[in-house]
Amino acid sequence: MQHDYSLIFKKLHNHYGPQNWWPADSPFEMMIGAILVQNTNWRNAAKALHNLGNRLEPEIIFQMPEAELAELIRSSGFYKMKAKRIKAFMQWFEICHFSVENIKKTR
Structure with a gap:
């Protein structure tokens, strides 16, 4: 049986609302944070994001x-x-003109 996960997500989101489970100020910060947290804990990834500071721009x-x-x-x-x-991610993201909206259009 195939599931439509986007439908399930939408139902949960409509019922519970945004959960704010990922501490990021922007979609780009969330994407970079997802790479940084691999094989470490969030505290160490957060330090790296903090070190990037105002350079955390695509x-x-x-x-x-x-x-x-x-x-x-x-x-x-x-x-x-x-x-x-x-x-490597940035090379791909540049093709999308550093736009999350452009990524959404590719689905």
Whole structure:
């Protein structure tokens, strides 16, 4: 039996409302946070996000050298690998003109 998970999500969302389970100020911060929290705890990922500070903007991260990014996210653990993953994500996100709305249109 195939499930329509988006329908289930919509029903739950309509009934319970937004749950605010992910502490992010923007969709972009949530996407980067999802990479940073892999294989670590949220406290370490949050430190890395804090270290990025006002540089947590798609265009800035896209232009930032990988080594600089790695140093800023060091607290997240596996920082060199995560910097590579973030840079790979940024190459794809740039194709979408750094727009979450453009990503939604591709479904």
